[in-house]
Structure formats: structure tokens, C-alpha cells
Amino acid sequence: MFAYILRRLGALVVILFGSSFLLYNLSAISTDPIGELRLSDAPNKDQLILNLTRELRLDLPPPLRYFIWLRGVLGIFAGRADFGLTREQEPVLEAIMGAIPTTIRLVAVATLVAIVLGIALGITSALRQYSRFDYGMTFFAFLLFSLPIFWVAVLLKQYLAIDFNDFLVTAKMSPPWIIGFSIVTGFFWAAIISGSRRQVVLIFSGVFVANSIFLSAISATEWLSYPRLGPIGVFVIGVGIAVGVTYLSVGLSDRNALKTTLLMALVGTISYFPAQPILSSDRPRLGILLLFIALLIVSVSGALLFARVDRGPIIRTSVITSVLIGIFILIDRMMQAWRPYVESDDVNYRPVATIGQSTIWLSEVSFWVR
Template sequence: MASFIIRRLIASIFVLFAATFLMYILTSFAGDPLDELRQSNAPNKAELIESRTRLLNLDVPPPLRYFLWLGGIFRGDFGVSVQGQPVNALLGNAITATLTLVTTATIVAIVLGISVGIVSALRQYSGFDYFVTFLSFLFFSLPIFWVAVLLKQYGAIEINNWLADPTFAIPVIIVVSFLAGLLWMSVIGGTWKRRLIIFVISALATGAVMTYLSLTRWFSDPSIGIVVYSALAIGIAFGVTAVSTGLQNRRALYVALGIAGAGIALYYPMMTSLLNGMTLGLFVVYAVATVLVCGAVGWFLGGADRGPVVRTAALTGVLVAAFIALEKYMQYWEAYSNSSRIRGRPIATVGASTPGLGGNFWVQGIDLFTHLLLPTIAIILVSFASYTRYSRASLLEVMNQDYIRTAKAKGLTQRTVVVRHAFRNALIPITTIIAFDVGAIVGGAVITETVFGWTGMGRLFVDGLNAVDPNPVMAFFVVTGALAVLFNLVADLVYAALDPRIKVG
């Protein structure tokens, strides 16, 4: 494997050299960086032209200028822009903004798209499958700029108006309850009697929850509470165990329930003292400690089958802890929403943060969330369609293979057949799509960044092209090209991990 990686990296270096040389030449001949100054009426126009010429080495032919630029790259210097700003600083700010915006959206789109695609494949030709197919093609065909503008109107302006009096009208409760019943009836499936029972239970539960939220004006001052949190923690323990190992693995179930119980016991200490004075570094320490402690519990109590128990324990611990963090964020929602900078309109439409807001770690986290919400939804809606369709088609192809029929004939449960045998092989073609998408994360979402006022990698690239500014354009190209090469290498290694028949060499 080491020799394979070394060969790929060497080949990738030559590819990057050729690609950057071609891109540099094309960018250099795309326009004249001095054109703006030549059309200027400034009295010192000649001095400004000479200064920019020296700054960007414009008196050197582009093929030779490339090697001057390449020498700077080896020193970690991307040069300066036409305005004399260090490109390293511009690149650092752009990467931070783009990663903040796009990473969460991409992860959620991958998880949600693959999950819905799998359920759609398992419920092939059902009402749920037809509904997901319709939504996928609908989202895939929508222009991202139009989705972004609609989200600003109805996801921000109208929602902010509604938050002034966050109640649900009775017709809205009835319609949403009916749709929720249809959704769960289609997802779970079964006989018509079973579907009818699921429909009634789901519709009544949804109606009861919406009525409670409306009467208590929950969205004005949201809170989970110890009772709901306890139910969620126990539900997480059962749900994670069912997916990870199956409920027949009693050891994994008991470990998951023990971790859920520990989360319930720590609820009040966390809310009242342990999470006060939080910083980003301390938050990361808590998150890592949660994974390590829960994994260690699974290891010591896992017995002979430690691997699945460790996985179940770690996932349960992360989700249980996540709801504690969510509850802490909710404690500061009312103060954030009613602050002088927000004035009761918390859903933001422009920018990455509220200027001059201040506040502690939790308030800053809420502010980041409200600014990320709409652009993240826009990216998820567009990406969701492709992941759903690819995962559905891939799983359907795998489920028709001979070894799957053999596994079913041996009497294995549906969960075991899907999770252990079908899902792993279905991920192989999806891995290619994910590798390209993750490699393109830092490339930025140009239109989304423009509509929502984010200055990320996409804006850096477009602004560099418009200003005929070669160094920011090349910085963008080097970063995205290197990531594309890297994640294609990672995809090859993941292939070998997913399918033992594939040999890396």
C-alpha cells in the first residue's frame, strides 16, 4: 500500500505542475491587470503602472513568470493581489468562511441523502419511494439562486414575522398531522392494518406535539426539559443499538442504556455548572472525552464481541451529549433573540455573524447557527437529490445479487442483510461521488456565497477573474486541485477497505 500511495503522489505532483502551468498561462492571457490604471485619469498614472508591473512581475513573459510564482509557492507564499494585499491572508479568510458554510451542509446532505435513498430502495414502488423520487427530481431541477432567494423570503422574513407570535392555526396542525401520518405509514410499511395503526398513532402524536408547542409558545423560549431529554436518551440507546448491532445483542443494548442513564444523571450538573464558562477549546475537549470514555466503556464491557459494542457506545454517547449541548444553547435563545442587535428577528439573511453582538460561547454559537441556517438548507436541497438517487440505485443493484439472496436464504434478519452485506457494497460507487464533492468543498458555493453575502473561496475566484488578478485565482486553483487529487487517492483506499476483492497495489 505504501508503494501505491507514493506512486500516486508522484504522479499527482506532475499532474498539478501541468495543470497549474496551463491555468497560469490562460489566466495571464485572459486580460490585462494594468487596464484599469491605463484608463485612469490620475496624475501619477505612470508611477502606478510601473509600481504594479514590478509588484506582479508583469514585465516578465507569462511562461517565465509562472516559474517565479512557483518558486513563491515552494516558500509558502502565494504572492500579492493587484491591490497589494497578501494572497495568503485572503486565502486564509476565504477557506475559513467556505469551510464554515459548506462543510456542515455537505455532511448533512450525505447522511440524509444516503439514509433516505436506502429507505427508498427498501420500500421500492411504495408511496414513500414515489414521493422521494418526486422530491429528488424537483430539488435537482431547481436553480440554486432561486432557492436561495425563496429561502430568504419565506425562511427568514416570514419566519421572523411568525416568531413574534409563534402559534399554529388549527388547520395547519390538522394538515401537518395528516402528512406526518402518511409519511410514517409509508416508511414503516407492513400490512394495511399495521399501516393504519401507524398512521393514527403518528398523526395523533404530531397533532399533540404541535398543540403543546403552540399553547406554550415554545419557540419564544425553547427548552427540552429533563422528562423529554430522558425519553430521547433512552430512545437513542434503542435506536442506535437497533441499527448498529440489532436489539438481539443484549450486551450492546445494556451498555447503550447505561450511557443514556449516565447522560440523564449528568443533565442537571451540566446545565447548572459544568457547561458554564465554556470556550471552544473546552468544548472540543468535552467532545473528545465523551467519545473516548464511551468507547472505553464499550471496550471493557463488550466481552468477546467488543467492536460492535464500542461503536454502539460511542455513537450513543455522542448523540446523548449533543442533546445536552442543544439544551444549553436553548437556554440563551430568548436572550439572543431579544438583544438590541437582533430585535426579535433571529433568522439572518446576510453575512456570517452579527456585528457588535458580543456574548458568551453559547450566544456566539446561536448567532453562527442563525447565519448558517438558510445557506446550509439551500446547499442541502440541491445536493440531497443526487445522493438520494445514487444510493437508491446502488442499493437496488446490490440487493439483486446472488450473495444477498443466499444471505436471505440462510435466515439472516433484514437488518443484518442490509447493514452488513448490502450497504457496504452499495457504498462503493457512492464513494466516488462523495470524494469529488468533498474535494470540491473548498471550491466554495459561488452563487450561495453571493446571495447570502459570504466571502469564501468561490467569491475569491470570481473576484480574481473579474479583476484579472492572477495570484488569487492561482491560489484557489492550487488548493482545490490538491484537494481533488488527495480525495481521489482517499477514494481508492476506501474502495479497498469496502471490498476485499479490490487490492491496492
């Protein structure tokens, strides 16, 4: 076993060395650090080129520069690591250390979301094995898993950051986009709910029409510029959550569970009104805690009220419903801070930052903007 571990570690070192060597040399060959200086009109252009050549040791071939860089990196074992300098003459190690917290947060959130969604969809697919839902989730899982990460990252930055910022200026959706998104949504819900072929067609058609009308209304009213759910939106979403969670958890045939979750939709709507001043106070975290405690107490009490036997599944269904409704109440409160946020001079209608890893000024604004 010890020899096996040593072999694996040795292979890891070789792979790390080979990949870093290739990346370093490819990067060095494909870029020209003094290209901008060659086009400069500065009177001391030649001296600037000479200084930069000496600083970056550009007079040496890239493979040799790699080993010089590697010697500095390996100095980490002696307590004096030297990763070199950036183009702005700042230590690379400081830039790496500054990016580590953001990277850890990103990886942690992505891992948590992947675990929650993966387990939830996996359990649901197992309960509905060989159904359209199972086939649909399997298809999307393999599709997303097979996409190159770097390519997806470029697409996400382009469409969910740059183009999304441009879209928010007018917040208008074109008819082709509405139709395309409605088709995808129809296929998604038809795969989830499943049933006979006739039921699937009816579900797809209903979702397509409803989603088209919904998106058209959002575009016409410019809701994305002034987003808010309000008590009516919370109630409608709450009813949808109640029916959906009941269907996935115990089935709609369990009337006691359905009554309990629908009660939570009503209670969530009522709690919307006293929650607003509490969430807008100077202690919003306390308000969030009180909101969820109240919803959980009511959800358990409602489940005990309607369920006489087999209370466990009904309590679970009611608690999940109450938590989801509470989350949408918080989302509504965040939506209320949207317009002042995008209209501020720092954001200027481009809320998704595309340069840098953080927005420093956000530490000085309200809790709901952060």
C-alpha cells in the first residue's frame, strides 16, 4: 500500500510538472509583453523596452525562464516563495492570496447547490424510475456534465453578465425569445409531471401558453425594472409550492398533506405584512430568524392538526413548504432594494460586475443590497 501511494504521488508530481511546463511555455510563446511598447510614441521607448526585457528576462528562451520561475515557486518549502510579478509590478503571490477567499466561496456555494440539487433530483428520479422525469433528468445531467467548463464559463459571462446588463436598460423581451423559452419550459414541466401521452401534450401546451402570457406581461409592464412579488405574488407562488411539494413528497392523493401545505400558503401570505417592517429594521437578521421560526411553528402545528396518523411525512411536507415560502418573502424584500441599487452611480444600470472579483463599495450599503 505504501509503495502504491508513493507511485501515485510520483505520478501526480510528473503530471503537475508537465502541465505547468506546457502552460508556461504556451503562454510565453503566444504573448508579447513588450508589444504595446513597440507601438508606443514615448521618447524613451527603447529604454522602456530594455528595462521590461531585463525585468521579465525576455532575453532568455521560455523553457529556461520556466525553470527560473520554478525555482522561485519551490522556495515555498524554504519559506521564501517567489511567484514573480504581475504586469502591474505587484507580487503574484499577493494576487493569488487575494483571490483565494472568493474562490473558496464560489466553490463552496457551487458544491452546496450541486449536492442539494443532485440528491433531490436523484431521489425523485429513483422514486419515478423509467418515467419521463427520470429520462429527462438523466438527459440534462449527461448534457451539462459533458459541456466543457471553460466554454460554459465564457457563455455565462457573455449572456448572463454582459448581455444581461444591456438587457436591463430596457427590460424588454422579444417575441422569439419568449416563444423559445416557453417551449423549453413546457418540455421541462412535461418531463417532470409525466403521465400518458395525452397528459404530456396537455401539460406542454398549458405551460407554453401560460408562460408566453406571463413573459409577455412582464415585458409589457417592465416588471424587471421594478421587480416585486407583493402579497398576491407570494400567495400564488405559495399555492404552487404547496401543490408541487405535496405532489413530490407524498402525492396529491394525501388530502391532509395538501390541506396543510395550502394552509401554509395562506399563513405565508398573512405573515408577509408583519414581516415587512421587521425585515426593514436595523436588525434584519433577527427579523429573518423570527420569520422562519414563526413559519416552522405554524407548519408543524398545522400538520398535527390535520394529520391523525402517519404524521411524519405530512410534517416534513409542511416544513419544506413553509421554508420555501419564507425564502420567497425574503426574495421580495431583496427585490424592493433592486431599483435604488441599479440606479446608483456606482452600478449605473450594470448590476452584474464583469471586471474584478468584488465590488468594494457594496460593504457600505444596506443589508439587502449586499
